[in-house]
Amino acid sequence: METLMADFDTLQTETVDFLPLNGTDYIELYVGNARQAAHYFRTAFGFQPLAYAGLETGRRDRESYVVVQDKIRLVLTSPLMGGTDIGQHIDRHGDGVKVVALWVDDAAYSFEQTVRRGAAPYFEPVVEEDAFGKVVRSGIHTYGDTVHVFVERNAYNGVFLPGFLPWNPVYQPSSTGLKFVDHMVGNVGWNEMSLWVNFYANVMGFSQLVSFDDKDISTDYTALMSKVMSKGNGRIKFPINEPAEGKKKSQVEEYLDFYGGAGIQHIAVATEDIIHTVTELNRRGVEFLQVPVTYYDDLIDRVGQIDEDLDPLRDLGILVDRDEEGYLLQIFTKPIMPRPTLFFEIIQRKGAKSFGKGNFKALFEAIEREQELRGTL
Numbered sequence: 001m002e003t004l005m006a007d008f009d010t011l012q013t014e015t016v017d018f019l020p021l022n023g024t025d026y027i028e029l030y031v032g033n034a035r036q037a038a039h040y041f042r043t044a045f046g047f048q049p050l051a052y053a054g055l056e057t058g059r060r061d062r063e064s065y066v067v068v069q070d071k072i073r074l075v076l077t078s079p080l081m082g083g084t085d086i087g088q089h090i091d092r093h094g095d096g097v098k099v100v101a102l103w104v105d106d107a108a109y110s111f112e113q114t115v116r117r118g119a120a121p122y123f124e125p126v127v128e129e130d131a132f133g134k135v136v137r138s139g140i141h142t143y144g145d146t147v148h149v150f151v152e153r154n155a156y157n158g159v160f161l162p163g164f165l166p167w168n169p170v171y172q173p174s175s176t177g178l179k180f181v182d183h184m185v186g187n188v189g190w191n192e193m194s195l196w197v198n199f200y201a202n203v204m205g206f207s208q209l210v211s212f213d214d215k216d217i218s219t220d221y222t223a224l225m226s227k228v229m230s231k232g233n234g235r236i237k238f239p240i241n242e243p244a245e246g247k248k249k250s251q252v253e254e255y256l257d258f259y260g261g262a263g264i265q266h267i268a269v270a271t272e273d274i275i276h277t278v279t280e281l282n283r284r285g286v287e288f289l290q291v292p293v294t295y296y297d298d299l300i301d302r303v304g305q306i307d308e309d310l311d312p313l314r315d316l317g318i319l320v321d322r323d324e325e326g327y328l329l330q331i332f333t334k335p336i337m338p339r340p341t342l343f344f345e346i347i348q349r350k351g352a353k354s355f356g357k358g359n360f361k362a363l364f365e366a367i368e369r370e371q372e373l374r375g376t377l
Contacts, residue, residue, distance in 0.1 A: 018113045019205045021102050021232040024181045025151040025159045026066070026073040026160075027267065028099035031341075034078035036066035037095070040336075041074060044284045045344075046176030052167040053162035055080065062086055063168065066160050071180040072269055075099070089145060094339040097264035099149050100142075100184060102236070108151035109140035117203040122147045132158030136252065140203075143188050143240075144262030145198050148204075176284070177277040182270040182347050183228075183237035187255045188262040193225060193242035200229040200238060209226070210323075210354050224252045234353060235316065241265065251367045254376045258339040266332070268345035275308065275331045277346055278316045287334045289366040290317045305328055319359045326351015332363065340374060 031037040041047045047067035054063035061084055064077040072262045077098075079086040089098060108125040115121055122139030129135075133156035139149040159166045164356050200206035206229040228239040244250045255265055271277040278288070296314045300306070303322045310327070313320065318331045330347045371377040 005072060010326075014319045017205055019104075019110055019231075021104060021236055023071070023103050023232060023235045024100040024184075025101040025103040025149075026075050026099070027097060027152070027181070027184075028064075028075035028077055028101065029095060030086050030093075030098045031076050031095040032090055034076040037076040037078075038067055041067050041076070042171065042173050044286050045069070045281065046173055046178065046284070047074065048199070049167040051164035051317075057163055057165055059163070062192070064164070066164065069175055069178045074179055081222040090334045092260045093145065093263060094259065094341060095337045096259060096342055097184075097267070098145060099147055100264070101149040101151050103346055104150045104152055105132075105154065107138045109137040110150040111140065114140050114203050118199075119203045122149070124296040130158060130162040132150070132156060132162070135161055142199070143186055143192070144259075147184070158240050176270045176280040177271045177273055178346075179272060180270050182268040183239060184267050185226075185239045185241060185265045186262065187252045187259075189256060190222050190243055190261070193227060193240050196240050197227050197229060200231075200240075204231065206231045206236075206238070209234075211290055224250050226365050228355060236273075239355075248368075248377050249371070251364070251371065254371060255341055257376075260340045264342065266343045268330075268347050271346055271348050272316060274331070274346060274348040275312050275316065278318060278331055279312075280339040281346070282316070288317055289332045289334060289370065291319065291362040291366050295319070295362050303356075315342055319362065321352070321356030321359045323352045323354040323356050325353050328356070330359070334370065340376065 031036070031144050038049070042049065047069045048070040050073070051066040052064070053059050061081060062077055062079055064075050067076070077086060111125050116330055119140040122141050125138040126134055127134055127136050135156045136152040137149055139147050141147050186196070197208065199209065209228040209230040211227040212225065223239050225244050226239050226241045228237060230237045241252050243250050256262070293314060296310055298312065299320060303320050306320060306327055316331065318329050320327060320329055326349070328347060328349045333344045335341060335343045368377055
């Protein structure tokens with residue numbers, strides 16, 4: 001870590017965008033049972049089956065199912081034998097995000113530029129081909145055991161990647177209205193936030209969108225600090241959290257304990273109709289954190305006028321916040337894995353480009369109630 005830190009420990013600014021990013025290509029989770037995980041995301045979240053790779057496609061060590069909803073692609077991967085890196089990742093972290101893949105025009109150039117600025121290589125550029133064309137991929141390490149993979153697919157028209165076959169089972173669930181990945185939040189260790197903020201700024205050309213300190217994000221018992229890094233005209237946003245001193249163990253500390261280090265805490269996915277989406281997710285069994293109904297008593301006084309009726313927001317537990325450009329509606333699932341680590345956020349933006357800080361206290365108190373039930377507060 002000391003060597004890595006020395007390479008990008010000072011925040012710098014470059015006027016030329018040396019790493020153009022088009023968006024999120026896919027998110028790969030290492031899970032104990034990819035088949036069951038794919039069924040869960042289809043049944044509960046409304047993802048559709050897209051592609052498969054495993055023994056039938058020539059893979060001997062792993063099995064992957066790809067599910068899709070609009071512009072969101074999740075890859076669920078499990079090991080097929082003992083002693084693999086995938087199995088070791090699951091042993092240490094439980095089910096969780098391994099790969100945040102970024103869509104680029106030139107994967108080799110992206111690798112060269114980031115490694116030259118201090119990124120640790122994950123794998124060098126590789127060309128993958130099949131009858132549908134070719135894809136170039138490369139990868140670098142970020143916090144914990146998480147990696148970024150650069151994906152160049154402008155010469156490919158297959159279903160997903162070379163080596164994957166179309167997956168078209170009988171069960172085709174309907175969409176819940178999820179559209180794209182809005183942001184992904186990482187939790188890092190004590191006093192590591194600035195290091196990784198500088199990594200994203202200096203190594204990957206991100207800009208800091210907003211920051212929150214422990215006075216902004218705290219309750220009577222716990223606190224954390226967060227900075228939001230953004231790139232691609234706001235299409236890619238990576239908030240980074242670190243623990244702060246409090247009377248009890250914060251959600252970030254709990255995550256670090258159970259995940260075994262830094263990693264992706266939650267994935268925020270956007271919808272154009274959050275009331276419909278959350279209603280449908282509830283119907284399919286997704287469980288959400290709930291705030292006290294008193295949260296809504298002075299909501300309009302706090303955030304100003306909104307288009308939505310308060311009654312369905314109150315009934316569903318949807319939160320509202322505002323920045324300088326508009327407002328947003330959001331709600332958070334409970335952890336979706338056995339360990340209290342990864343969860344999802346459903347978000348609808350009504351003009352807001354960034355994040356407000358009005359929901360932190362209500363949200364943290366809801367999380368603390370769950371921590372208290374788990375005995376981890």
